[in-house]
């Protein structure tokens with residue numbers, strides 16, 4: 001039948017594949033953070049001809065049921081690559097999962113890590129929004145944002161999404177296994193506002209030839225953000241921008257920003273770099 005013929009053709013193609021085309025362990029991993037812009041980052045990185053990316057989030061190091069399957073399973077989740085090409089996967093949950101750094105270090109102490117971060121207040125709201133919409137769509141009950149963020153008027157540290165935005169906590173864990181030089185931090189807020197300079201830095205960190213250029217990005221005025229142009233093909237990334245955030249009162253917003261002030265300072269100290277994470281005007285710009 002036709003299907004059989006197609007299958008045979010596919011097998012033939014596989015046999016004729018140039019020497020060295022196979023699946024490889026990733027040499028680069030995007031470790032997070034959830035709602036930080038990991039999808040945009042991997043799509044933009046894939047503009048580079050020497051990069052091949054796993055299609056899905058693999059969840060190897062953070063899900064026990066996957067980890068137990070061993071490295072051969074992990075490799076089997078990777079795309080085919082040529083020698084010299086870089087294999088990359090992204091699983092945003094890695095950054096905040098405490099077992100991951102040690103496990104990853106055991107696999108490859110020289111792996112290059114990419115971490116994309118954004119303003120922790122915006123991140124926690126975005127994290128809440130995603131869960132909120134999922135529940136709304138399933139007609140399930142959801143908790144108003146005040147009731148999850150606050151407990152007796154104080155920030156509720158039991159709320160996992162809040163914990164995920166305490167970047168210094170998680171970073172301390174990673175730095176026990178990897179030197180800072182192995183972890184490149186992408187400024188997620190800048191990547192959205194002006195992707196090209198951030199992507200040049202990523203290219204350099206990964207030791208890739210300079211291929212990504214300014215004309216790979218163009219600003220779509222209707223959408224209000226950048227889209228990608230790849231060999232004439234244009235595509236815009238999915239964005240939750242159109243999705244309104246649930247109402248957050250001004251006092252709660254101020255409380256969030258001041259809550260993160262100290263954790264952010266600790267993070268800046270840890271990585272020897274500062275980020276513009278207390279710009280409340282940016283929040284207004286995105287959520288008017």
Ligand SMILES: *[C@@H]1O[C@H](CO)[C@@H](O)[C@H](O)[C@H]1NC(C)=O
Nearest residue numbers: 096097098157158163169170
């Ligand atoms: C926040 O997360 C870290 C790392 O997973 C964990 O060690 C810590 O106990 C958490 N804090 C709270 C209050 O849940």
Ligand SMILES: *[C@@H]1O[C@H](CO)[C@@H](O)[C@H](O)[C@H]1NC(C)=O
Nearest residue numbers: 211212213215216229230231
């Ligand atoms: C930018 O890269 C694209 C391929 O991604 C190429 O077609 C184009 O010529 C490049 N432009 C410049 C100015 O190098």
Ligand SMILES: *[C@@H]1O[C@H](CO)[C@@H](O)[C@H](O)[C@H]1NC(C)=O
Nearest residue numbers: 220221222223227234235236
């Ligand atoms: C810009 O965004 C609008 C709205 O989503 C879309 O309809 C249009 O196709 C986009 N244009 C380009 C050139 O990407």
Ligand SMILES: *[C@@H]1O[C@H](CO)[C@@H](O)[C@H](O)[C@H]1NC(C)=O
Nearest residue numbers: 261265276277278279280281
């Ligand atoms: C943000 O924090 C930095 C240092 O902590 C401070 O110098 C700056 O004035 C703050 N900016 C705003 C808009 O609050």
